[in-house]
Amino acid sequence: MLDHDRHGDSTGIDADAAIVPDLAGGLIDRSIYSDPRIYELELRRIFARAWNFMCHESQIANAGDYFINYIGEDQVVVVRGEDGAVRVLLNTCRHRGNALCRAELGNTKTFVCSYHGWTYGLDGTLIGVPGKANFYRDAIDQAKWGLVQAAKVDHYKGFYFATLDPLAPSLFDYLGDVGRTGMESMLTQGEVVALDGVQKNVIDCNWKIAVDNLFDWYHVRISHNSASRVGFLDQRLMMPMSQMVMLGELGHAIGGPMVSVEKQAQLDALSDEERRALDQLPDAERAKQAPIERRPLRSTAARAAMGPLGVRAMGHPNIFPNLWISTRGMQLSLRLPRGPGRTEIWWFTVLPKSFTEQQRRKARKFVTHAFGPAGLLEQDDGENWSQSTQSSRGVASRRYAHNMQMAMGQDEVLVDPSGQKAIETRVNEHAQRWTYRCWGEWLRARDWPDLLANRSPVPVGRI
Amino acid sequence: MPQDVQTSPDAMASLGVLEKATLQYEVEQFLYHEAALLDDRRFAEWFALIADDIHYWMPIRRTVTVDNLDREFTTADGMAYFDDDKADLGMRVEKLQAPSAWAENPPSRTRHLVANVRLLEVKGAEVALEAAIHVFRSRLNDKIDHWIGKRRDRLRRIDGGFQIFERHIFLDQTVVLSTNFSSLF
Ligand code: FES
Ligand SMILES: [Fe+2]
Numbered sequence: 001m002l003d004h005d006r007h008g009d010s011t012g013i014d015a016d017a018a019i020v021p022d023l024a025g026g027l028i029d030r031s032i033y034s035d036p037r038i039y040e041l042e043l044r045r046i047f048a049r050a051w052n053f054m055c056h057e058s059q060i061a062n063a064g065d066y067f068i069n070y071i072g073e074d075q076v077v078v079v080r081g082e083d084g085a086v087r088v089l090l091n092t093c094r095h096r097g098n099a100l101c102r103a104e105l106g107n108t109k110t111f112v113c114s115y116h117g118w119t120y121g122l123d124g125t126l127i128g129v130p131g132k133a134n135f136y137r138d139a140i141d142q143a144k145w146g147l148v149q150a151a152k153v154d155h156y157k158g159f160y161f162a163t164l165d166p167l168a169p170s171l172f173d174y175l176g177d178v179g180r181t182g183m184e185s186m187l188t189q190g191e192v193v194a195l196d197g198v199q200k201n202v203i204d205c206n207w208k209i210a211v212d213n214l215f216d217w218y219h220v221r222i223s224h225n226s227a228s229r230v231g232f233l234d235q236r237l238m239m240p241m242s243q244m245v246m247l248g249e250l251g252h253a254i255g256g257p258m259v260s261v262e263k264q265a266q267l268d269a270l271s272d273e274e275r276r277a278l279d280q281l282p283d284a285e286r287a288k289q290a291p292i293e294r295r296p297l298r299s300t301a302a303r304a305a306m307g308p309l310g311v312r313a314m315g316h317p318n319i320f321p322n323l324w325i326s327t328r329g330m331q332l333s334l335r336l337p338r339g340p341g342r343t344e345i346w347w348f349t350v351l352p353k354s355f356t357e358q359q360r361r362k363a364r365k366f367v368t369h370a371f372g373p374a375g376l377l378e379q380d381d382g383e384n385w386s387q388s389t390q391s392s393r394g395v396a397s398r399r400y401a402h403n404m405q406m407a408m409g410q411d412e413v414l415v416d417p418s419g420q421k422a423i424e425t426r427v428n429e430h431a432q433r434w435t436y437r438c439w440g441e442w443l444r445a446r447d448w449p450d451l452l453a454n455r456s457p458v459p460v461g462r463i
Numbered sequence: 464m465p466q467d468v469q470t471s472p473d474a475m476a477s478l479g480v481l482e483k484a485t486l487q488y489e490v491e492q493f494l495y496h497e498a499a500l501l502d503d504r505r506f507a508e509w510f511a512l513i514a515d516d517i518h519y520w521m522p523i524r525r526t527v528t529v530d531n532l533d534r535e536f537t538t539a540d541g542m543a544y545f546d547d548d549k550a551d552l553g554m555r556v557e558k559l560q561a562p563s564a565w566a567e568n569p570p571s572r573t574r575h576l577v578a579n580v581r582l583l584e585v586k587g588a589e590v591a592l593e594a595a596i597h598v599f600r601s602r603l604n605d606k607i608d609h610w611i612g613k614r615r616d617r618l619r620r621i622d623g624g625f626q627i628f629e630r631h632i633f634l635d636q637t638v639v640l641s642t643n644f645s646s647l648f
Binding site: 104108198202232347368369380386 | 521522523525526527528530531534537538540541542543544545546547551553554555557558561563564565566602637638639640641642643644645
């Protein structure tokens with residue numbers, strides 16, 4: 001779906017009249033959280049263009065398995081066909097637009113429309129039209145009325161993505177070094193499998209506020225104070241004075257705690273077997289013996305896949321625009337836009353296939369208690385995000401930009417001999433500023449070629 | 464819906480009608496008392512009603528078609544909204560009382576309505592029951608949540624009352640239309 005394709009554009013919102021503010025300088029114009037024209041432009045120029053995360057392959061393991069997701073506000077069906085191929089179909093009947101698939105997941109042989117019975121195969125072809133001879137007098141070309149498919153579907157080692165834009169670069173290129181490093185953070189113990197169940201809840205906040213929070217290691221000590229008081233969170237491990245930020249082209253980034261060079265060297269000296277053995281020790285014992293407390297002991301293969309800097313980055317990756325990966329690489333979260341002031345938050349969970357039953361149980365216990373609406377951490381986030389959104393809307397309030405200037409101009413992006421680039425610093429807002437800078441570039445670009453020609457290169461040097 | 468307890472009235476057949484009525488009264492009074500403790504934010508007292516072997520669980524419910532109803536709820540080895548043992552629940556209770564638990568400061572106003580209480584099984588000191596719940600939450604000035612569903616509880620008789628050793632909560636919504644679950648069910 002190209003940006004100049006205006007068929008069916010009936011929102012009545014003149015997205016082209018949107019004023020995309022310049023956010024360089026770390027001043028965030030509050031209109032970006034409420035202006036319906038900006039929001040409409042985001043749907044067109046970010047979500048309808050980007051590679052959007054769909055699901056993990058293990059969620060649709062068998063022919064006929066389907067899972068519903070969204071690209072912007074377009075609902076899509078991610079379905080595995082009889083041929084084993086995964087397709088992403090717009091969930092709207094070509095006859096009168098009815099939603100074909102009403103369930104969130106399941107298994108089926110065909111998609112039958114509940115309105116007039118048009119029937120589609122798992123590959124989206126229209127295979128049945130009731131009354132084709134009698135009512136249509138055979139004057140309908142079924143081949144033309146199959147379900148609309150995403151322009152491209154691809155996966156990164158089992159994690160499926162789709163884009164509606166045929167001009168989008170390949171998924172591999174789209175992710176780039178930083179995006180791939182982020183994806184690899186889920187694969188540090190080899191192949192993974194999704195746990196059944198995606199936690200979903202709705203927060204009255206702008207989607208970007210939920211996104212930029214993932215780089216925000218400033219709020220942890222305050223917002224999550226109660227979670228650490230009761231012993232769920234260890235504030236020491238939030239490492240506010242030892243942070244790494246990696247910025248990637250097109251807006252991907254990783255930001256958060258890092259493993260020091262010395263600790264990484266200690267880890268590198270251990271074989272994969274030794275790491276696995278350490279990982280299975282009880283917490284207190286592991287903390288004493290392992291070079292890295294609580295965080296994953298990434299394998300030797302992970303170091304090769306993530307690079308010498310990436311393997312030390314223990315923060316949160318964001319795959320632009322809205323896919324957050326958790327620090328332990330076991331959870332992925334989508335922040336799905338539902339209007340300028342509403343966001344649906346989804347949490348997927350993946351665990352290494354190699355986990356023992358005991359490791360599985362322990363991991364599951366941690367993930368069910370961290371995030372999701374009942375999460376001991378996330379409980380306290382949602383209201384901050386919704387109040388930041390609501391309280392930025394007033395006529396007077398919206399005249400005053402948000403301050404996103406922490407550590408601006410005070411750090412360096414260094415280039416490793418491997419070519420990887422990172423900032424090693426303290427708590428900062430570099431990744432947030434980068435996200436918004438790239439966001440502006442996405443919104444200003446007319447199409448993919450324009451975006452690719454005019455996007456910022458990854459900064460080097462003073463930042 | 465996981466059928467982990469007998470739901471036929473036969474499970475109670477060994478009891479006479481007066482015994483049943485007395486037990487029904489005791490159980491209902493206990494559930495009302497417990498609900499009042501939560502609504503009055505007397506969390507420590509509520510926590511005292513929780514047995515050491517508690518399993519407090521709210522699976523994820525999904526919208527599925529009739530032929531996929533076996534997948535409506537996540538199961539024990541899947542994800543959940545709550546999957547707590549005593550220590551986990553203890554953290555929640557302690558957190559609820561911390562002034563820096565921002566999601567509950569200012570505190571929410573809740574009302575736990577418990578109805579349709581059906582005793583399912585009596586086994587020695589243990590009683591299994593099912594109840595319909597309606598948890599109403601009013602937050603700040605304009606946030607309203609209604610959580611309606613069914614609860615499967617197992618109670619154990621102790622001196623002078625009951626303790627809860629199993630609470631499974633099945634909500635009647637799929638995507639949770641709330642900012643969070645900072646309340647207990
Ligand atoms: S809308 Fe689907 S068959 Fe008519
Ligand atoms: Fe947070």
